[in-house]
Amino acid sequence: MQPKRSDRRRPSVRPAARAAPRPGRARPGEEANRRGEIVRAAARLFREKGFDGTTVRDIARAVGMRSGSPFYHFETKQDILLAVMEEGLAAGLEATEAVLAAKLPPREKFRALVRAHLEILLDEGHDFIPVLLYDWRSLTRENRAKIVALKDRYDAVWQQVVRELRRAGLLHTDSPLARLLVLGAINFMATWYRRDGALGLDEIADQTVDFFLGPAKR
Amino acid sequence: MQPKRSDRRRPSVRPAARAAPRPGRARPGEEANRRGEIVRAAARLFREKGFDGTTVRDIARAVGMRSGSPFYHFETKQDILLAVMEEGLAAGLEATEAVLAAKLPPREKFRALVRAHLEILLDEGHDFIPVLLYDWRSLTRENRAKIVALKDRYDAVWQQVVRELRRAGLLHTDSPLARLLVLGAINFMATWYRRDGALGLDEIADQTVDFFLGPAKR
DNA sequence: CCTACCGATCGGTAGG
DNA sequence: CCTACCGATCGGTAGG
Numbered sequence: 001m002q003p004k005r006s007d008r009r010r011p012s013v014r015p016a017a018r019a020a021p022r023p024g025r026a027r028p029g030e031e032a033n034r035r036g037e038i039v040r041a042a043a044r045l046f047r048e049k050g051f052d053g054t055t056v057r058d059i060a061r062a063v064g065m066r067s068g069s070p071f072y073h074f075e076t077k078q079d080i081l082l083a084v085m086e087e088g089l090a091a092g093l094e095a096t097e098a099v100l101a102a103k104l105p106p107r108e109k110f111r112a113l114v115r116a117h118l119e120i121l122l123d124e125g126h127d128f129i130p131v132l133l134y135d136w137r138s139l140t141r142e143n144r145a146k147i148v149a150l151k152d153r154y155d156a157v158w159q160q161v162v163r164e165l166r167r168a169g170l171l172h173t174d175s176p177l178a179r180l181l182v183l184g185a186i187n188f189m190a191t192w193y194r195r196d197g198a199l200g201l202d203e204i205a206d207q208t209v210d211f212f213l214g215p216a217k218r
Numbered sequence: 219m220q221p222k223r224s225d226r227r228r229p230s231v232r233p234a235a236r237a238a239p240r241p242g243r244a245r246p247g248e249e250a251n252r253r254g255e256i257v258r259a260a261a262r263l264f265r266e267k268g269f270d271g272t273t274v275r276d277i278a279r280a281v282g283m284r285s286g287s288p289f290y291h292f293e294t295k296q297d298i299l300l301a302v303m304e305e306g307l308a309a310g311l312e313a314t315e316a317v318l319a320a321k322l323p324p325r326e327k328f329r330a331l332v333r334a335h336l337e338i339l340l341d342e343g344h345d346f347i348p349v350l351l352y353d354w355r356s357l358t359r360e361n362r363a364k365i366v367a368l369k370d371r372y373d374a375v376w377q378q379v380v381r382e383l384r385r386a387g388l389l390h391t392d393s394p395l396a397r398l399l400v401l402g403a404i405n406f407m408a409t410w411y412r413r414d415g416a417l418g419l420d421e422i423a424d425q426t427v428d429f430f431l432g433p434a435k436r
Numbered sequence: 437c438c439t440a441c442c443g444a445t446c447g448g449t450a451g452g
Numbered sequence: 453c454c455t456a457c458c459g460a461t462c463g464g465t466a467g468g
Contacts, residue, residue: 034437050355052270056463069437071464133409134352137268172432177417177425180410181403188402191351199395207395214390252453274447287453289448 035073037063043084043127051081051131051138081135082143088128089150092120096157106161106168107213113161115205117186122193122201130190158183170213182212253291255281261302261345269299269349269356299353300361306346307368310338314375324379324386325431331379333423335404340411340419348408376401388431400430 041062045054056077057067074080099112120126132147139147159179166174186208199207210216259280263272274295275285292298317330338344350365357365377397384392404426417425428434 048355050268050270052268053356055461057461066438067462068439068441068464072437075464077463136409137266138271173429175425177422178429180407181426181429184406184409185399185403187409188406189398191354191402191405192398204395207393208399211391211396211399273445275445284454285446286448286455286457290453293448295447 031073034063038070038073038080039083039087040125040127042080043088043131046081046084046131046135047127051077051135056080078138078140078143081131081138082146084128085132085139085147086150088120088126088132089147089154092117092129093150093154093157095120096154100157100160106164106170107209107216110161110165110170110213111205111209113158114186114208115201118189118201118205121187121190122195124195133187133190155179155183165213249291252281256288256291256298257301257305258343258345260298261306261349264299264302264349264353265345269295269353274298296356296358296361299349299356300364302346303350303357303365304368306338306344306350307365307372310335310347311368311372311375313338314372318375318378324382324388325427325434328379328383328388328431329423329427331376332404332426333419336407336419336423339405339408340413342413351405351408373397373401383431 038059042054042059045058045062048054049058056070059080060067060070070080074083095116096113099109099116102109102112104112120129132151136144159174159176162171162179162182163174165171171178189204193204256277260272260277263276263280266272267276274288277298278285278288288298292301313334314331317327317334320327320330322330338347350369354362377392377394380389380397380400381392383389389396407422411422
């Protein structure tokens with residue numbers, strides 16, 4: 001006997017009263033909207049239970065659809081995963097490149113970059129990047145290549161800022177390893193951060209900057 | 219149609235010639251041995267494909283058993299996961315506490331700790347800790363509690379060394395966040411490290427120590 | 437987007 | 453530890 005992953009209902013019984021969103025037919029024009037809902041719901045579920053631990057039925061239920069209906073919007077479950085990662089990376093990349101564009105001094109630029117990354121990594125409703133980080137293995141080879149291309153741009157932004165920190169004498173190296181250590185330390189926060197914990201995102205950002213660059217001089 | 223995860227064979231046909239280890243009955247006395255083989259094979263598979271992405275049949279095949287036979291050694295698949303994590307943590311803890319016991323100066327102690335951790339995190343045949351880090355979510359609540367207890371001891375060792383670094387003036391903080399940043403940066407290496415890459419474990423250890431503490435003075 | 441369904445696979449078990 | 457098997461579930465599809 002397998003452990004049950006979800007409540008089982010008789011197939012012929014319509015789910016009458018439950019907390020989930022409205023089932024039914026989409027009104028014309030809100031189709032793209034529904035697609036976005038699926039992506040967001042899937043991101044949250046993938047983050048919590050992993051890609052393999054989440055069923056298409058879970059996703060359908062979360063947006064108030066019947067079990068087969070997500071396939072009206074996506075051809076395969078894998079395509080949903082790709083959409084989650086692509087949309088998350090695109091949004092993150094936009095925020096990140098905006099930080100680069102704002103001509104801040106190195107330390108402030110680093111702080112802004114860390115803060116922006118913490119938001120998409122840890123804040124409520126931003127489940128895309130954690131899924132990217134922790135469900136990497138579930139991507140097909142072809143989809144992995146697409147994601148890598150986006151991720152490379154992300155890394156380039158960080159490498160650029162690390163270089164500026166080095167030039168300003170705030171770091172003593174700007175090697176790729178330095179970037180990997182900084183980003184790794186931050187990305188690993190997705191493992192231990194609790195939204196109800198002692199530190200907020202602003203405090204974590206400040207202390208992280210201080211840790212890597214040394215306390216700010218005045 | 220689902221994508222096939224493995225070759226399918228007619229159930230009545232014995233697998234005659236294949237590369238995997240000998241099928242057949244265990245000789246008396248090597249039972250504990252077989253259990254260990256299962257744990258090691260499972261660790262490797264879990265690391266590659268995740269807990270949910272690995273089937274008991276995969277594990278059985280990897281050690282040359284038929285599909286139901288792992289259940290002679292373990293009650294459930296979950297128990298295999300627990301064994302992987304427990305045995306990995308126990309071994310890591312032993313190596314780690316040995317570093318603490320050897321009375322090295324702070325910088326050398328840190329370096330030895332990093333090096334020991336890199337070994338169990340990245341080296342061939344050490345798949346336990348990566349599984350622990352990346353399949354956390356698949357543990358039941360009760361098993362998670364058991365693992366947390368072991369992990370706390372591990373963290374305590376690192377916190378102790380961070381404290382010594384601070385006292386020696388090599389770090390300017392010994393907060394828990396400092397420990398989380400250092401360990402996170404290192405643990406995240408499991409994501410990007412390639413055994414055929416440019417840097418070996420010794421070089422990574424040296425450069426990591428230099429990054430966090432500043433280059434060694436002479 | 438629902439209904440109704442399929443083939444494949446999965447974790448696990450009885451009995452030897 | 454193998455043989456033979458079960459019930460449940462899963463991703464996906466045809467047809468409306």
